[in-house]
Amino acid sequence: MDSSTISRVTGLGSVLLKDFKQVTSGSTWENAQRYCKEHFNDLATIYNQTQADTLYLKPYMAWIGLHRETSTKAWVWTDGKNHGIEWGWQEPKDNQSCGAIGYHYHYERKIYRKNCEENLFFACKRNTTGYPFIKEMMTWSQAEEYCNNSYNGLASFATWNMTFFSEQNFPIWIGLHRNGGSWKWSLDLEEDKHWNLSNLSNDTTCVTISSIKKELATNNCQTQLPFLCTKDNMVLVKENKSWEEVFEHCRGLRSSSTSNIHFNLLSVKPGYEHTYVMNKVMKADTEEVGSLMLI
Template sequence: MDENTIRFILFFGLWVLSPCLSQEDHVVNERKSWTEAQRYCRETYTDLVTINSTEDMDKVKQHLGNNTDEFWIGLFGDDNNWKWSLEKDGFYEKGQADLRLWNTGEPNNPNQTFLCADTQPSNKWSDFVCDYKRPFVCYNDSASNYIYVKDVMNWTDAQWYCRSKYTDLASVRNMSENIAISQIVDHYAWIGMYKESWRWSDGQRLRMTSYSNWKAGQSVIVKNSCVTTTTTAWNIQPCSSTYPFICSRSPDIIQRQVVKLIVSKSGSSLDLEVNQDAILQQLTRSLQKHGLGEVKLKWRKQSDGKTFHLKKKEDTKKDMV
């Protein structure tokens, strides 16, 4: 979604979850495999620790002190974590989201952190580094058609473009859709499939938290790999290896506040319901820029199950008074 496509006027229908107490970290000096450590943390505390910022890393350093050992954290590799950008309820029938039409030998970049899929006139897909610029294919849900955009962009920018002007990057649910897309592309073009190779045990996505602290020069192997930390950097290790570990306990006291948000959009084709996760991410980034990085946002559904309600301009002006 283009940053200029929506404008936040005031808050509406949004949960703001703000911890009154910071997360507690607990160092456990027992050597276990990553899976055993995860089980222990979930049974005894909340989960293995998630490190989202330099502040989180500084707290871990304080807990470790002069200890030179490595400690498991909650980050683990998932080399087959392919998913579609469009995650609309009811869009995929059973098994359709699992369709894979890789070219021979593909995917062949297993150890890249963030990979995306492209298609070509041969009807087959390949994986590539998402920062590379390619043309791409958008999907328009209202007209059930595909739009080939020849302007080259990286995958993330292409995703924002498709979400702002249409519905999303194209998904492929069956062979007929795959053929329809291959007939409109000239060469390699991004589609909506992507893979994030590293995930946190508590479900947070590494790419969305944006912070990382990898040790330079180490061999990147994602399959069956988990991550340790020292007081200086993160290391990739086999999950079966045994290390002490760091657990976290979520704060028991949470302050919840409901605030209003009125969103104005520049394009009538933008579906706010479909793009609500992207809007939430944009709001989170805006709050982080203003020093509110600890705030967690969540949409509050209305009685009809929807998040957004259309309001006339005169009603909006009354709400702003």
């Protein structure tokens, strides 16, 4: 899985740090949920339009007509021409034999070595001019077949001429889905009228947010799409203690892996940060929970 730079969301004076991690490789909604739970906290919960508008979701990866030949191990373009190669920062691995362009912050574009079996967007090449950007996610070989059948192959170009890769408005999986007749987040919490969901189709149960317009929409849950995970610096202690005992407990904790990490009681502002914390507390096993903050 490949992911973009984290977008941090925290209010002035708040000590709750809540990060969003955008994964640019495609996955079904269920697999995206599983990945986020394993590597972060969960698929993203976005509480309102105001919060959504603070997120930078434009990065993407797209297949191009560059791959490594099995016999010679040489990197070649599918049109047979020598367009040159300028790699991004990513170090090559044995299973990374296909080329993709990465669109990042401030219109930055670089070419990366990728596992050919990942699902990415892709660009084709026309006979005349232009490189149609295909907002479907496929493996490299599937993308090559698509472009060969519908256009003139995968996009091949001189690496200094990458400006045709521009901003794209594409869907991204988030944690909202239809469950038991109502719209719920992956955290198993019901959406509480912060979003206008009247336009969402009841025929499909999984929800995306668009990368530029930040609009919610439903999509087939089996569709391969990039997704957004969430991670915070909060730890729940599932023990009943007095406030004084909790304070001492938190201050006395140490990280087993990093000596520079210390803990303290959590302080949080009103608003969606408070809602986020209370949502996590409600999932705890005991009636009273001590919340910790990493500092």
